[in-house]
Amino acid sequence: MTSVAPLALEEFRLIRELILKYCGVVLTDDQRGYVERRLRDRLAFLSLSDFRAYYRYLRFDPAGPQEIEDAAESITTHETYFFREEYQLRAFRDEVLGALYDARRGARRLALWSAGCSTGEEPYTLAMLLLEAGIPRGWDVRIFGSDLSRRVIAHARRGIYGPSSFRACPDRYRSQYFRPTSDGQHEVSREVRALCHFGQLNLVDAARVALIGKLDVIFCRNVLIYLEPTARRAVVDQFYRRLSPGGVLLLGHSESLLSMTTAFEPVVLSSDLVYRRSAQQVESLPALPESTVEAARASAEGDPARGGR
Numbered sequence: 001m002t003s004v005a006p007l008a009l010e011e012f013r014l015i016r017e018l019i020l021k022y023c024g025v026v027l028t029d030d031q032r033g034y035v036e037r038r039l040r041d042r043l044a045f046l047s048l049s050d051f052r053a054y055y056r057y058l059r060f061d062p063a064g065p066q067e068i069e070d071a072a073e074s075i076t077t078h079e080t081y082f083f084r085e086e087y088q089l090r091a092f093r094d095e096v097l098g099a100l101y102d103a104r105r106g107a108r109r110l111a112l113w114s115a116g117c118s119t120g121e122e123p124y125t126l127a128m129l130l131l132e133a134g135i136p137r138g139w140d141v142r143i144f145g146s147d148l149s150r151r152v153i154a155h156a157r158r159g160i161y162g163p164s165s166f167r168a169c170p171d172r173y174r175s176q177y178f179r180p181t182s183d184g185q186h187e188v189s190r191e192v193r194a195l196c197h198f199g200q201l202n203l204v205d206a207a208r209v210a211l212i213g214k215l216d217v218i219f220c221r222n223v224l225i226y227l228e229p230t231a232r233r234a235v236v237d238q239f240y241r242r243l244s245p246g247g248v249l250l251l252g253h254s255e256s257l258l259s260m261t262t263a264f265e266p267v268v269l270s271s272d273l274v275y276r277r278s279a280q281q282v283e284s285l286p287a288l289p290e291s292t293v294e295a296a297r298a299s300a301e302g303d304p305a306r307g308g309r
Contacts (some may be wrong), residue, residue: 003046003049003088004040004049004050004051005049005050005051006036007032007035007039007051008051008052009029009032010288011050011051011052011054011055012027012029012032012035012036012051014035014055015035015039015054015055015058015071016035016087018055018058018059018068018260018281019068019071019072019075020112020228020231022068022072022202022203022204022205023072023148023231024204024227024228024231024232024234024235025072025075025076025203025226025227025228025232026226026228027075027154034075035075036051038074038075039051039054039071039074039075040068041074041119042054042067042070042071042074046067049082053153053228057144058071059204060068068093068279069148069159070151071147073149073150073151076148076149076226077226078118078119078147078152080117080118080122080165081119081121081164081165081166081167081168081169081175082121082124082125082161082165082166082168082169082171082173083125083168083169083208083223084121084125084168085252085253086120086222087123087169087271087272088221088250088253088271089109089126089129089258091269091270091271091272091274092129092217092250092272092274093129093132093133095269096217097129097130097133097272099132100216100217100246100248101139101305103246104216108136108138108139108140109139110139110140110141110142110143110215110216110217111141111142111144111213111215111216111217111218112126112141112142112143112144112215112216112217112218113128113143113145113146113215113217113218113219113242114144114145114146114210114218114219114220115143115146115201115203115218115219115223115239115256116142116146116147116148116203116221116222116223116225117145117146117147117152117198118147118149118151118152118156118157118197119155119156120145120152120153120155120156120157120159120196120198121161121163121165121231122145122221123143123144123145123156123198124159124177124188124193124196125169126143126219127192127193127195127196128173128177128192130143130195131177131191131192131195131196140220141195142195142197143196143197144197144198144199144212145196145198145199146161146198146199146201146203147201147254148200148201148202148203149200150200153198153199155198156196156198157198159187159188159193159199160181160185160186160188161182161186161188162179162184162185162187162217163185168187174186176189176190176191177191182296185292186258199267200294203223203227203235203238204227204231204234204235206234206238207256208241209238210238210241210242212242213242214242214244214247215242215243215244215247216243216244216245216246216247217247217248217249218239218247218248218249219241219249219250219251220235220239220249220251220252221250221251221255222252222254222255223251223252224236224251224252224265225254225255232260233261236257236260236261236263237261237263240261240263240264240277243277244277245277245279246276246277246279247276247277248267248274248275248276248277249274249275249276249277249280250272250274250275251263256273257275259299263277264276264277265277265278275304301309
């Protein structure tokens with residue numbers, strides 16, 4: 001195995017700029033050791049002996065764009081579990097879902113997006129809540145889960161989970177919506193899986209995000225906190241575009257839009273604060289150029305990671 005020289009501060013700053021440009025994730029100087037540990041395996045895999053050579057590979061090698069994706073996957077956080085921040089899920093089920101069904105009665109369609117879904121526990125949690133509440137007969141209800149990482153999306157599609165994923169999951173959900181496997185894990189039921197669709201997606205790629213279509217609910221919890229301010233604002237603008245009038249955005253407990261944008265209406269629930277696109281608002285943000293969207297559509301059609309359960 002190739003011996004890798006330590007990551008110098010200058011090399012770290014060069015690499016983090018590439019990561020920032022690719023996915024908007026902020027890396028501070030005190031994270032240099034963490035990044036070095038997470039990327040050493042990438043250098044060993046490529047038989048590179050130092051991070052200067054790795055930077056040149058990222059910048060100039062034909063395989064550089066794919067390697068930037070792999071590097072970003074290596075350093076981003078994928079921690080999640082079923083029924084995370086249960087108080088917010090309860091507020092969604094009890095105070096948001098019924099109102100959305102009433103508002104969408106004419107279309108009989110409900111679309112939810114779990115943005116930054118990691119290994120899929122959040123989309124599957126939403127599916128269980130929808131099934132428990134009862135999906136009206138004849139409705140088209142879909143949940144889309146996306147993440148920057150292709151590896152965790154593959155895990156989500158498999159739908160098989162170990163004990164740590166159930167640490168906040170009430171026993172009745174595991175009994176009703178999972179089946180035990182021979183190796184002590186649990187597999188998501190077909191009923192839950194049928195509602196959920198997964199795909200790899202970079203949230204700062206506005207043209208690819210535009211392909212998702214209109215949505216009624218967006219969950220993006222504990223993702224924006226990792227983005228630099230410009231990228232964060234751009235992602236929130238895309239959420240606004242994707243939400244139908246009256247649609248709702250739910251963020252993590254430490255995240256807020258109050259100092260970022262006035263496009264959304266804050267809605268105070270019994271145990272949470274959510275953000276709604278007003279039913280009266282017209283589109284106030286400039287549309288993406290059609291040529292940009294068409295290029296993204298062509299790229300997505302050739303991407304084996306797009307779509308699928």
